Amino acid sequence: MATDSTLRFSAQTDEVTSLLRIVNLVRTGEATTRPEIGEATGLGRGVVTQRIERAAALGYLADSDFGPSSGGRAPRTLRFQAERGRLVVCAIGALHIHVGLTGLDGDVTAQAHRDWDISRGPDETLEVALSMVDELLAAEEGAPIWGVGVGLPGPVDFASGRPVAPPIMPGWNNVDVRGRVQEHLGAPTWVDNDVNLLTYGERARRKALDEDLIYCKVGSGIGAGLLSGGRVHRGANGAAGDIGHVPVLGAETRCRCGKVGCLEAVASGWALVRDANAAIAAGEESSLSDVDPITPEQISLATERGDGLARALSERSARVMGDAIATLVNVFNPAVIVIGGAVAAAAGEAYLAEVRQRVYDRSLPLATRDLAIEQSIEDIREPIRGGAELVREQLFDASFARWFADGRPTIEAIFPAV
Ligand SMILES: [Zn+2]
Known part of the structure; x- marks a missing residue:
């Protein structure tokens, strides 16, 4: 019956919503113990336990240390498994390329920088940027790439990941930057204006x-x-x-x-x-x-x-x-x-x-x-931190519901082909 399936669907949606909320509460540090999660979500103890078990089985959460006791037994804290994936950032400026790797928590683990003139066009520029990323990846043993953030010094159509008539970037108009980066790195990619990356960096720094x-x-x-x-x-x-x-x-x-x-x-x-x-x-x-x-x-x-x-x-x-x-x-x-x-x-x-x-x-x-x-603090890592913050937002805020059940994000789940 239609009513039944509607009910089942909405019940499942509530379950998913609360599960994702709990993962994000722990991930951002807003609530890290079961009692804190109960308070933040208004969910009963049994439901909270159930959701945490599911999130742990999917690999998002794990038990951590004991928190401070408020009289009785000290509650165990939970932690987000930020080491399960890595993020890549390519911050391409008018006259330089800056690439970096971070954990899912946004901490920069490796970075590289070189002078480069973006007017040399998209083919050469993306090739150089991606080979810089490859070098970092080859030097650092680590988890799979969960997402990529790319910054460009011009207007970008965020939904399609393509630059639009950028004044100082001849040859870049409407180039499928997302598609090219995804094809090379095999992970969902977001392309944004370079100033937005710095804005995200400022948001991350100030919380x-x-x-x-x-x-x-x-x-x-x-x-x-x-x-x-x-x-x-x-x-x-x-x-x-x-x-x-x-x-x-x-x-x-x-x-x-x-x-x-x-x-x-x-x-x-x-x-x-x-x-x-x-x-x-x-x-x-x-x-x-x-x-x-x-x-x-x-x-x-x-x-x-x-x-x-x-x-x-x-x-x-x-x-x-x-x-x-x-x-x-x-x-x-x-x-x-x-x-x-x-x-x-x-x-x-x-x-x-x-x-x-x-x-x-x-x-x-x-x-x-x-x-x-x-x-601004003018730290050379800001565009990398900012790019990671953008990807974290897109993964865990904007698209989490589409891929969480797979245990890790995929291009197919996040940008399904039309
Ligand atoms: Zn002008």
Whole structure:
């Protein structure tokens, strides 16, 4: 009878839901003993025991040490078996490739880095990135790969894992990055914008599970990642936060994307390098005239030395970024803004102070009442941690119900062929 099967189905769904919830409570450390799990879920002792037994049989949970006693017998704690799988992250930037391995807990166990120009196209770039991953895997005995996170320096359609008309990545438009990586590594793969990876890294570092945060990257490109209630907000197509090509009032410089007056064409690392070179060619005095080639890092170092040209360029970037961030603050009302990327990082506190000034001048008092504007920690492992956080979210939050019964995730279960 239809009613019977409906009932059975919903009962089974409840069972699965509570099982996954329990695994995730233990995995995140929110509840690790049977009494704590009972309290967190509202389930009876018998049901909790049953679910834990099933989760243990599937290999997700195991008994661990005894917890602190609250009078009677000390309860045994449970632990998530993070060593059963590994995650791979490929963070591909405009001018470098950074790859790493982590456990299911997101701890980085190996990583490698090299300079690389992404404009050499998808075939060569993915081949190099994947061979770097192969090298790490060959050097480290370990568990099977459960998931892969890939970051790219341009807009990505998150659902399909394909870049969409990325301005600085000729040949990458609509390339099936997910498909190629999955074919090579044999594990479910998620592709995201590189700033979103940094935003995930910040979420993992702060354990910001319900925070409203904006991560602004001012490097060779400019972009923002939006964390809304602890979730990365991608928008309808994955383009949310891509602020590099919004127009700056009065700016007339041509951008790499072909448009005129983009934020990136005024405030990014390559814009500063372009203007430093032009000023020196025009005869302006600067310590940068001895530097070849001039890079955003060199401009920042010169700013620290007190070089007038470098300081003026850096201040202009901070001022224009401050205005753009003020708009974001009024639209999004974040609690925290984290500013990262080579331009902002090297210029340090002076950059931050200029941004703060502009944001406070141009935002509503309510939006800035509790607003914190901070520098990112600029740890080279952040994109790896962030990529692992993305994969962990997709595995254990978004798709767990589809594969948990198999004991480990598969491409077929997570991305079934249509
Ligand atoms: Zn542009």
